[in-house]
Amino acid sequence: MKEKKVKTSVLDYEVLKEIISPDNVLEMAEGIAFAEVRYLIGYIGSRMQKMYADLYDDMVRRNEPNHVFSDSYDLVQECALFLCEHCGKRLSDVIGHTKKGKKITVQIACIRKMNKLINRRTSDCYRCISVEELIPACQPSIEINEEITHDYTLYDKIVESLNLTENMKIALECRISGLSYPEISRNLERAQSTVIEYFTKMRQRYTAIYSMY
Numbered sequence: 739m740k741e742k743k744v745k746t747s748v749l750d751y752e753v754l755k756e757i758i759s760p761d762n763v764l765e766m767a768e769g770i771a772f773a774e775v776r777y778l779i780g781y782i783g784s785r786m787q788k789m790y791a792d793l794y795d796d797m798v799r800r801n802e803p804n805h806v807f808s809d810s811y812d813l814v815q816e817c818a819l820f821l822c823e824h825c826g827k828r829l830s831d832v833i834g835h836t837k838k839g840k841k842i843t844v845q846i847a848c849i850r851k852m853n854k855l856i857n858r859r860t861s862d863c864y865r866c867i868s869v870e871e872l873i874p875a876c877q878p879s880i881e882i883n884e885e886i887t888h889d890y891t892l893y894d895k896i897v898e899s900l901n902l903t904e905n906m907k908i909a910l911e912c913r914i915s916g917l918s919y920p921e922i923s924r925n926l927e928r929a930q931s932t933v934i935e936y937f938t939k940m941r942q943r944y945t946a947i948y949s950m951y
Contacts, residue, residue, distance in 0.1 A: 758825050758844070766829070767818035768797050774849055775813065778856065778925075785915075789813075789856075816855050820848045837903070850908060853925075857911035900943045906936045913937070 751773070753765045775793055779786045792808035799805045821844070824833070829845035836842060897907065905926055912922045923930040 754829055754845075756828075758821050758827055758829070760822075760825065763818050763821045763825070764814070766821055767814045770829075770845065770848060771813040771817050771852060772797065774852060775810070775856070786856075813852055813855060817848055817852050820851050836905075850904065853908060854911060857908070857915045896944075896948075899947055900940060902940065906940060909933055909936045910940065 751769050753762050754769050756762055756766075758766065772790075772793060775786060775790045779790055789810045792810040793813065796805070796807050796811040796814075800807070800811075824831075824844050827833075827844055829843060829848075831844050832841045833844055833847060834842040897910070902910065905928065908926060909922050912925055917925065919930050919933050923933045926933065
């Protein structure tokens with residue numbers, strides 16, 4: 739008997755054309771999150787590959803009673819919470835404009851919100867260094883059970899004091915994650931000169947506020 743192929747939301751993007759509703763919001767969120775993570779692999783690399791693999795596994799196995807979701811599925815939940823605020827609309831509906839008059843759709847706004855979490859997660863990974871790489875091979879390894887908590891209080895306070903635009907905040911998070919200026923410009927769909935201007939303004943504001951300390 740021929741094995742029946744299992745259809746999963748990973749491969750079904752038709753739902754993205756529908757009106758947002760409580761019945762399809764989770765499937766929409768999975769489709770948007772999965773597509774965005776796959777897209778970012780080309781810019782962030784191996785850090786996104788693991789997130790992509792974990793997310794795929796979560797989406798395929800989410801109905802299994804004993805499945806434990808990975809941290810990557812937080813992206814879907816973040817996306818779903820945002821979409822719930824726009825029930826009755828379509829992803830292509832315009833909900834705002836940039837300062838230059840460019841349209842911001844529900845989908846674009848959702849992706850930008852989700853990218854903040856992606857950048858935070860990948861920047862954590864980028865700053866982590868394996869203890870094994872620091873210990874010479876001739877020395878015995880020692881297991882240390884230590885829970886590391888990342889405190890972003892000071893970082894968030896400084897960013898807030900700079901009064902950055904939404905695009906400038908995303909550009910900063912992308913830079914912390916290790917992305918180059920060309921990669922950030924493609925991610926934001928802005929010219930590279932505009933991205934450079936963002937960082938010039940950020941440096942000027944930081945210097946003006948904190949140079950006295």
